[in-house]
Amino acid sequence: xxHQRPTDGPLTLRVNGQRRTVDFVASDASLLxxxxxxxxxxxxxxxxxxxxxxxxxxxxxxxxxxxxxxxxVAAVGxxxxxxEGLGTPDQLHVIQRAFVEEQAAQCGYCLNGMIMSTKVxxxxxxxxxxxxxxxxxxYNLCRCGTHIEIMNAVRRAARYVQQQQGLGDAIPx
Numbered sequence: 001x002x003h004q005r006p007t008d009g010p011l012t013l014r015v016n017g018q019r020r021t022v023d024f025v026a027s028d029a030s031l032l033x034x035x036x037x038x039x040x041x042x043x044x045x046x047x048x049x050x051x052x053x054x055x056x057x058x059x060x061x062x063x064x065x066x067x068x069x070x071x072x073v074a075a076v077g078x079x080x081x082x083x084e085g086l087g088t089p090d091q092l093h094v095i096q097r098a099f100v101e102e103q104a105a106q107c108g109y110c111l112n113g114m115i116m117s118t119k120v121x122x123x124x125x126x127x128x129x130x131x132x133x134x135x136x137x138x139y140n141l142c143r144c145g146t147h148i149e150i151m152n153a154v155r156r157a158a159r160y161v162q163q164q165q166g167l168g169d170a171i172p173x
Contacts, residue, residue, distance in 0.1 A: 013075050015039060016085030031075050032056045032067035035082060043083025043112045047141070054113030054140030058082050064120045083112045086119065094164065095119055098157035099150075106144035113140040118154050126161045128154070 011025040011034065022038045035041045035058065044067050047055030051069030058067045059081040087093035092100065095118050105111050114137060121128055121136035128136070133154045142150065 011072055011076065013072070013080055014078070015041070015080045016082060017079075025072055027071070027073065029072050030068050031058070031060075031065075031070050031072045031080070034072040035067060035080075041082045041084050045109055045112055047109070052139070052141075053110075054117065055109055057113035057116040057140070059116060059119065062120070062123065064117050081116075083115060086115070093119075094160035095122065095153075095157040098160060099153040102149050102153035102156055104146055104149040104153035106146050110140055110142040110144075114142070114150055114153075118157055121154070122158055122161045126158055126165060128158060 008024065008027050010021060010023050012019055012021040013034070014020075015035070020039055022034060025034055025038070032044055032046060035044055036046070044058050045055035046068060047053035049068050051066030054066070056067040056069075057064050059065065059079075060070075060075055061078050062081075083096075087096050095115050099105065099111060099115060104114070117137055117140055121133065125132060130151065133151060137150070137154070
């Protein structure tokens with residue numbers, strides 16, 4: 001059975017709810033390369049280039065995906081969400097807000113992956129245990145040692161999500 005390699009050329013993706021087109025993309029270009037270089041979305045970071053550190057995590061059809069490890073053409077016809085698609089500087093997503101409030105960053109390089117992985121976790125389980133949080137974030141590396149603050153941020157984000165779902169008190173201003 002012969003597998004044809006996609007050819008170089010234009011590429012259209014649905015990113016953060018909008019169709020975006022690049023006039024020319026190499027057939028072997030990673031999704032991360034297109035997101036950062038062509039669409040100027042800098043939330044996902046280049047870390048290891050092998051899909052092992054989590055800095056490049058995006059959501060593809062609501063699944064945490066390592067953007068450095070998949071070709072951009074693999075995202076055609078799928079919904080891609082980056083950190084920029086969660087909220088804006090003026091209207092942060094509750095997960096982003098929780099990470100800011102808990103000061104869960106030192107260098108901040110890992111936060112894209114931590115936040116995107118947290119989003120997937122809290123969509124499945126708005127009341128995760130510490131073990132479930134650690135399990136959900138286990139493939140995201142933080143070399144600065146803000147693990148305690150990150151755990152606190154996920155717990156706070158879970159409370160915010162529960163409040164949005166009507167399972168808790170109102171979200172404080």
